Amino acid sequence: MKQLLLVVLTALVFSQTASAQKKIWDETEAQKQERMQWWTDARFGMFIHWGLYAQAARHEWVKKNERISDEDYQKYFEIFNPDLFDPADWACKAKAAGMKYAVITTKHHEGFNMFDSEFTDYKVTNTPYGKDIIKEWVDAFRAEGLGIGFYYSLIDWHHPEYTIDRVHPMSAKTQEEYDELNKDRDMSIYRDYLKNQVREILTNYGKIDILWLDYSFPGKFGKGREDWGSVDLMKMVRELQPGILVNDRADLKDYAGGWDFTTPEQFKVQKWPEEDGVKIPWETCQTFSGSWGYFRDEYTWKDNKQLLVLLIESVSKGGNLLLNVGPTARGTFDYRADKALAEMGEWMKYNSRSIYGCTQAPENFEVPANTLLTYNPETNRLYVHLLDYPLKNFLMRDYGDKIKYAQFLHDASEIKIGKPYGHWVQQETGENDVNLLLPVNKPNVEIPVIEIFLK
Known part of the structure; x- marks a missing residue:
């Protein structure tokens, strides 16, 4: 038992010494x-x-x-x-x-x-x-x-x-x-x-x-x-x-x-x-x-x-x-x-x-198809990058209680927020899904960005 204790104590000391050696300088996270x-x-x-x-x-x-x-x-x-x-x-x-x-x-x-x-x-x-x-x-x-x-x-x-x-x-x-x-x-x-x-x-x-x-x-x-x-x-x-x-x-x-x-x-x-x-x-x-x-x-x-x-x-x-x-x-x-x-x-x-000041979106935000999301934690705004420009209706699942206002970022033009409509859409959507009504023609921007002001 004493021998086992000695081994454990030696290992602990070695571990602490090694840990001390594995440090270039002191800095908190x-x-x-x-x-x-x-x-x-x-x-x-x-x-x-x-x-x-x-x-x-x-x-x-x-x-x-x-x-x-x-x-x-x-x-x-x-x-x-x-x-x-x-x-x-x-x-x-x-x-x-x-x-x-x-x-x-x-x-x-x-x-x-x-x-x-x-x-x-x-x-x-x-x-x-x-x-x-x-x-x-x-x-x-x-x-x-x-x-x-x-x-x-x-x-x-x-x-x-x-x-x-x-x-x-x-x-x-x-x-x-x-x-x-x-x-x-x-x-x-x-x-x-x-x-x-x-x-x-x-x-x-x-x-x-x-x-x-x-x-x-x-x-x-x-x-x-x-x-x-x-x-x-x-x-x-x-x-x-x-x-x-x-x-x-x-x-x-x-x-x-x-x-x-x-x-x-x-x-x-x-x-x-x-x-x-x-x-x-x-x-x-x-x-x-x-x-x-x-x-x-x-x-x-x-x-x-x-x-x-x-x-x-x-x-x-x-x-x-x-x-x-x-x-x-x-x-x-x-x-x-x-x-x-x-x-x-x-x-x-x-x-x-x-881009500036932005990071990965919170995990509870579902990423719509053919988009990339970024998020600014300081301003509490979400950015939806439209890699493949959709048709007029842009469905966002489980965003109904999250969105306060939406606009295109490049010109600050409002994007109307509505409920999903139409027989086929309604069959596949939930109560908290929303529909952003986009213009049919893609804006003159390589990758359009929707700026969402979150609640």
């Missing part, structure tokens, strides 16, 4: 919610993938995909000169599209720095362009009142001490091959480099709202928290920028304070993501087409309705959308991206009230 509230309300942001790969114009992973050597990739560094780069124009386009924040690549996997770092010569200030792009970008986007986010790649295909792994351009097949490739490389030196650079970007550009680290891939020939020094890295991040929001790709999902939101990539979630049965903050990152970096010959571009549904559906499940632009090597947006942003902006101009 209420404090976290307050820290994240601006982002939760914003719902819509711009991702920007920009680097030397824009000159190859065939995917940001071109160095890996084509197994290009450092020597052959160097030509892009030697001629990089985005002479048409106008960050103020970018910021205006993001704001006009309805975006509230933006995240830009300070360094992608290729290892090239878009900022002026003291820890490397492989940086934008040593190219023909000669200026700190990140500083110019931050100043312009901050001037438009947009939240500032930095993407930083944990992976680095250029640093001489970064050990070769399965996603590296020099990747191999066997342990023996990796041992040979890495015999003169010291990951601890790269780990210091990584930490020093993150310190730079969180120190030299004022208040930073989001840090987007990318990415961990534990397992065979992979890398995780130990390789990055993620625990110490995140402690430094929280100390330097206590208000910052951090994604979940540093392999610290089991650490309190090790992450703030999860990041489904190029994926539409089926429901609000959960951890241990609890809904968690989330943001899906998506592209206009199939590539993050500029890809001249890529043609799978989503149309306006697809993009709007991505945004609305994310909010309807309690999440955000981070939508990517891959600028050209001259510093302009692809004409197809410009078109997509303008079209989304036109919709957002009249319908953003169904």
Whole structure:
């Protein structure tokens, strides 16, 4: 019995010690919610993938995909000169599209720095362009009142001490091959480099709202928290920028304070993501087409309705959308991206009230067929997004005691509320069902929105 008690007590102490070790910093759930509230309300942001790969114009992973050597990739560094780069124009386009924040690549996997770092010569200030792009970008986007986010790649295909792994351009097949490739490389030196650079970007550009680290891939020939020094890295991040929001790709999902939101990539979630049965903050990152970096010959571009549904559906499940632009090597947006942003902006101009500050509708609200619902808990208004415009009668089941007033959001025109009528309808409806009398012709809006004032 004593032995069993000792085992139990030892396990309890170990559990408490492990629990203490699994914490980056102390923060209550209420404090976290307050820290994240601006982002939760914003719902819509711009991702920007920009680097030397824009000159190859065939995917940001071109160095890996084509197994290009450092020597052959160097030509892009030697001629990089985005002479048409106008960050103020970018910021205006993001704001006009309805975006509230933006995240830009300070360094992608290729290892090239878009900022002026003291820890490397492989940086934008040593190219023909000669200026700190990140500083110019931050100043312009901050001037438009947009939240500032930095993407930083944990992976680095250029640093001489970064050990070769399965996603590296020099990747191999066997342990023996990796041992040979890495015999003169010291990951601890790269780990210091990584930490020093993150310190730079969180120190030299004022208040930073989001840090987007990318990415961990534990397992065979992979890398995780130990390789990055993620625990110490995140402690430094929280100390330097206590208000910052951090994604979940540093392999610290089991650490309190090790992450703030999860990041489904190029994926539409089926429901609000959960951890241990609890809904968690989330943001899906998506592209206009199939590539993050500029890809001249890529043609799978989503149309306006697809993009709007991505945004609305994310909010309807309690999440955000981070939508990517891959600028050209001259510093302009692809004409197809410009078109997509303008079209989304036109919709957002009249319908953003169904996005900002909104979330998933309460569970007691039935979702009508071919619609998406969002809900603003502050104003107590429900938004019905008509993905497939109905005929004149729009039946809403069990809403009779919920609706005070209904209108189209885009022009605030009243929608009359009536009882279901007609022999066939009456056979299938209940006492608390209502009928919204819509115009026969669809309004001149890609996805019309009904704004319902709830009782």
